[in-house]
Amino acid sequence: MTEEEMTARQRAAETKRRRTRQSIVLATLDLYGDADEGDYTREQIADAADVSVATLYNHFTYKYDILQAAHERLLAPVIQPLVRGAEDGTYNPSEPVEELIRYTYAVAKMSNSCRALTVALVDSRYAVPPKDRYFNGGYRDVGSHIAEGMAVITYNRAPFCRAEAKGFQDGYLHAVSSTTTAYHARALLEELRDSFQYPDEDMMAESAAKTVLSELLPATLMGSDAHFIAEAIRSVERIRPKVDEWYEKMKQREDLAGW
Numbered sequence: 001m002t003e004e005e006m007t008a009r010q011r012a013a014e015t016k017r018r019r020t021r022q023s024i025v026l027a028t029l030d031l032y033g034d035a036d037e038g039d040y041t042r043e044q045i046a047d048a049a050d051v052s053v054a055t056l057y058n059h060f061t062y063k064y065d066i067l068q069a070a071h072e073r074l075l076a077p078v079i080q081p082l083v084r085g086a087e088d089g090t091y092n093p094s095e096p097v098e099e100l101i102r103y104t105y106a107v108a109k110m111s112n113s114c115r116a117l118t119v120a121l122v123d124s125r126y127a128v129p130p131k132d133r134y135f136n137g138g139y140r141d142v143g144s145h146i147a148e149g150m151a152v153i154t155y156n157r158a159p160f161c162r163a164e165a166k167g168f169q170d171g172y173l174h175a176v177s178s179t180t181t182a183y184h185a186r187a188l189l190e191e192l193r194d195s196f197q198y199p200d201e202d203m204m205a206e207s208a209a210k211t212v213l214s215e216l217l218p219a220t221l222m223g224s225d226a227h228f229i230a231e232a233i234r235s236v237e238r239i240r241p242k243v244d245e246w247y248e249k250m251k252q253r254e255d256l257a258g259w
Contacts, residue, residue: 021059021069024049028070039120042066062132064124064142071121072145074114077108077250079149086152093153096160097221097232098239100153104188104213105236106243107146108205112192112252113247115201122193143185149214150181160220176220184216202244209236 027049031040040048042063046056060066072079082103085091093099111118125142154176156161191208213233221229 001094016058020051020055024056024059024066025052025069025073028066029073029114029117030201032070032114032120034114035116037119038116039123043117047258051133053169062124062128064128065119065122067117067124068145068163070117071111071114074117075107075110075145078103078110079145082149082152091152093157096157097217100150100216100220101213101232101235102239102243102249103149103153104216105205105209105240107149108188108192108209109202109243109247110117111189112201112205112208115192118189119193135168141182141186142231143187143189146185146188147178149179150185151176151178154181154220180216180219184219187215202240206236206240242243 024045028045031045031048032038042056043053045063045066046053049056056066060069082091124143160176188208191211192204195204195208210233213236214229217229217232218224
């Protein structure tokens with residue numbers, strides 16, 4: 001049913017539903033904050049959102065669903081400008097490889113800035129029954145929002161694909177599978193979850209980004225030599241200050257400006 005087909009009562013109910021869902025997501029972000037560790041129960045999340053556990057369940061079947069929605073909201077300043085640009089045809093990075101590197105580090109930095117939420121998200125994924133991870137209608141695996149941004153950067157764009165592949169002579173083919181982006185997006189979150197060796201948060205994010213890029217770039221840049229890949233991974237160190245500067249400005253403005 002479209003919004004135009006709804007009655008006034010139905011529109012009011014849908015508006016209320018959206019507002020309740022949003023309040024739960026924002027309350028979850030506030031609850032976890034920028035803490036490095038700690039977790040909360042569904043009851044504590046419901047209390048923070050000022051809703052009943054039954055209401056929470058009506059909007060989110062599993063705790064994982066709540067944390068996934070909160071993490072999507074956390075990373076919206078990085079991911080949504082890419083998605084919107086792809087939808088309206090305005091997104092066309094001049095340096096796609098560098099864009100993917102910048103994106104990976106920015107995601108790592110923002111995820112690590114709310115480390116407790118990121119760790120809880122990854123852990124809660126394993127509390128979901130395996131059959132529901134893949135067959136529950138609308139369910140998306142952990143890191144799927146991150147994979148969406150990776151897909152935007154690499155889709156139908158050289159050098160991530162080849163025009164001559166499979167006999168096609170004109171245009172480009174999408175040579176990066178959704179399985180590849182999904183795997184590396186999940187790997188980035190799991191790398192952050194397991195990283196404790198760096199007292200500096202930004203170094204931890206940089207290390208996680210480099211680790212994932214060391215597998216992601218060879219998997220997406222087929223035919224590139226080892227020297228090119230190594231130089232691309234090292235460029236995280238050059239790109240990092242610009243992303244760090246954007247992040248600090250974004251925190252001060254507290255808006256959803258693009259990066």
